[in-house]
Amino acid sequence: MTMTRRRSALGAALMAVGLVVAGCSDSEGNASPTTEPPPGPTAATEEPTSPAPGPTPWPEPTRPEAMERDDIEGAEAAARYFMELYHYIFATGDLKEWQSMSGPDCRFCAGAAERVQELFADGGYATGGAFAVQEVETQAPSERERATLVALTGVEAPSREYGSDGAEIASLEGGPATYIFALDREGATWIVVGGDVEGAEE
Incomplete structure (x- = not known):
């Protein structure tokens, strides 16, 4: 069951994403980001003793009807849909839906x-990384922040x-992780205007 709370253990994390989205302005009023979240799985490892078996088929996520609300x-x-797309793009290289959001x-x-x-582009690919959502916490838009902030806490499978x-x-x-997205409604579509990822709080 999803939970919408006014205050929660993830309140600070949600606020952090809000600050990233809002950013800060220079003397000309241009927004500049305050942080740069990691783009994806890039941690270096030792060379394996045997080659990988090849890309694993990864079904394209189904766009939920609830997104029309x-x-x-x-x-x-x-x-949730964007979270599913996150691992889908690394498995397939298909960025169409990701970029549209x-x-x-x-x-x-x-x-x-x-x-x-x-x-x-280099002929590579990725496997694994499925994310099992265990909790959803949401912060509604406010006078200071127009975006809706959604934190997805769960467990992420190993990826290569x-x-x-x-x-x-x-x-x-x-392992445990929390993905936080700031979303804004543009016309009839939800757009992700900011994101971050961190280890889940115990």
Whole structure:
């Protein structure tokens, strides 16, 4: 069951994403980001003793009907869908849906897309990384922050990246994590305007 709370253990994390989205302005009023979240699984590892078995088929996520709603339920559905797309793009290199939901100033979104393009341009691919959502917490828009903030807490499966020769080039061991997305409604569509990821609080 999803939970919408006014105050929660993730309140500080949600506020942090809000600050990333809002950013700060220079003397000309141009927004500048305050942090740059990691774009994707890039941790270096030792070379494997045997080549990878090849890309694992990864079904394209189904866009939920609830995303048509312009309320909290719609924002939560959009965040879950974007989370599914995050691992889908690393497995397939298909960025169409990811980019259609990515805001022009979302550095998390752009960083992930750039890493995927680099990986597949070199003939590589990734496996694993499925995320099992255990809790959803949401912060509704306010006078100071127009975006809806959604935190997805759960457990991420291990993931691996491979080069064109099948050799492992990067890995993440997975485990508890929280993905936080800031979403804005543009017309009839939800757009991700900011994102971050961190270890889940105990």
